[in-house]
Amino acid sequence: MDIVPPRLRLLGAVVRGYVLHTKKDVSETYEMYLKVLVQLRRDKGTVRVRDMAGDLQVTLGTVSSLLKKMEHAGLVVHERYGAVQPTAAGMRVGECVIRRFETIMAFLIEVLGVPSAIAEIDACRMEHAVSPATINRLKHFLRSVQSNEIDLRSRDESTTLSSDRTCSECETTGVCGAEAALKPANE
Amino acid sequence: MDIVPPRLRLLGAVVRGYVLHTKKDVSETYEMYLKVLVQLRRDKGTVRVRDMAGDLQVTLGTVSSLLKKMEHAGLVVHERYGAVQPTAAGMRVGECVIRRFETIMAFLIEVLGVPSAIAEIDACRMEHAVSPATINRLKHFLRSVQSNEIDLRSRDESTTLSSDRTCSECETTGVCGAEAALKPANE
DNA sequence: AAAGTATGTTTGACGGACAGAACATTATGG
DNA sequence: CCATAATGTTCTGTCCGTCAAACATACTTT
Incomplete structure (x- = not known):
């Protein structure tokens, strides 16, 4: 029954093994914190915990403790009760x-x-x-x-795609499968 | 100093607030489990915990307990010590x-x-x-x-892009910012 | 059928990201 | 200069996804 070569069949999974299990040195969360930090820095120079918490929609305490970890990781410098700054490394990531x-x-x-x-x-x-x-x-x-090297205007502009909320093929809504999938689940 | 409209400046963050804080009904992990389940089903009909664990590169115990939660969520049906099946909802998601x-x-x-x-x-x-x-x-x-409505062959095929491992602009490697950023962090 | 192996389940512990609340520090403005 | 508000920190607790290991069940094989 192994008609489909296993390598091919399991692509997603195999990849997932790699993708989600390999320790990313900088987590998605760290990336977001650095992104916000760099953005705020550009806009207003000095950045405080408060600013980041506001942008990230997260508690002051959460930012505070994450910042500590990030400092250990060499991504930011955080003066106690004071300003937050990215290190060179943190800046590059952000x-x-x-x-x-x-x-x-x-x-x-x-x-x-x-x-x-x-x-x-x-x-x-x-x-x-x-x-x-x-x-x-x-x-x-x-x-x-x-630069108009590739011309997109020739394409069929039927922007009247099926609703932006639903997956055209499964008629499921949300991030393709989320909400709608669960409601009728009382089976 | 608020030259940049806050709405614009904080896009990522505001969005993140939405994206990461809104309870997705089906987590990324659930999505992966369902994807693997559906794929395995297509290939070999009956799916056991073992198969999923193999594909997901995860422990039997992990699959077992997640399956239980997914069953509660109405996404799968799992016969004790037996086969795993997606519900209609789970199938749609997968x-x-x-x-x-x-x-x-x-x-x-x-x-x-x-x-x-x-x-x-x-x-x-x-x-x-x-x-x-x-x-x-x-x-x-x-x-x-x-369907050749859009012709890509006209483009500059200098596939000799800078290394696939590095971000062309920051010279940082990995998922753009990961490893390299941390090494010189002993500052 | 008995033993041994392959599969599954459960339990306990862990790290990451978060909230909440108690506590500490800094800023402000009377 | 002190009281109060605004900020920041720490501690405790939660949830998620995971592993390890002890335990349970099913499948083989002789």
């Missing part, structure tokens, strides 16, 4: 996340035509999931589009 | 994840030219991050490319 976010945003909006409110959410989730290889190619592709 | 994976894979490989080994990893991470709106549009876009 800026990188921001660039990924922007690249993905641009692609979603300019190429796919995703409504910006949705694009924001998706980009914010995807920014943590994309490898350098993919991001580099995405940027490259985007440049080709922007 | 199939949806698989389709997302396939769509993303196709895009990464056919459009961006990402090496398939890398594409696998990225697709497996992205499949949990993309909304229906984006996936629908991505599919649509892919169809346009496949």
Whole structure:
């Protein structure tokens, strides 16, 4: 019964083994904290715990304790009861996340035509999931589009896609499968 | 100093607030378990805990206990010491994840030219991050490319992008910011 | 059928990310 | 300069996904 080569069949899973089990040195959470830190820094210079908590929609205490861990990891410097600053390493990570976010945003909006409110959410989730290889190619592709090397205008502009809330194939809503799946689950 | 409208400045964060704090009814982990379950089902009919654990690279115990929670959530039915089956709801979710994976894979490989080994990893991470709106549009876009409505061959094929391991702009490696960022952190 | 092996389940513990609340520090403004 | 408000820190507790290991059940094999 093993018609499908196991390697192929299990791709996602095998990959998941790799992806989710390999210790990422910088977790998704750390990436978000650094992104916010760098953004706030650009906007207003000095950053306090309060600012980050506000942006991250998280408790002061949570930020405080995470900052401590991040300091240990060499990603930030946090003066007690004072300002928070990224180290050189933290800065690199934060800026990188921001660039990924922007690249993905641009692609979603300019190429796919995703409504910006949705694009924001998706980009914010995807920014943590994309490898350098993919991001580099995405940027490259985007440049080709922007310089009209690739012409998108020829395509069928039936933007009247099925609802943006539902998966066109399974008619399930939310992040494809979430809410609707559970309601009728009392079986 | 508030030149940048807060709404704009905080996009990522605001979004994150939404994205990561909103209880997804089906967590990323559940999605993976359902994806694997549905895949295994297609390949070999009956699925046991053992199969899932193998594919997910996780302990039997872990699968066992998660399955229990998923059963409560109405996503699977698990006969004690026996077979695992998705409910209708679980099936919808699993199939949806698989389709997302396939769509993303196709895009990464056919459009961006990402090496398939890398594409696998990225697709497996992205499949949990993309909304229906984006996936629908991505599919649509892919169809346009496949039917030659959009011609990609005209683009600059300098596939000699900077290394696939590094972010072209920050020279940081890994999932853009991970490993390299930490080594020199003993400051 | 008895023994041995392969599968499953349960329990206890853990680390990460978070909230809440008690406590500490700094800022402000009368 | 002191009282109060605003900030920040610490501690305790929770939930999730995981492992390890002890225990239970099912399957084989002789």
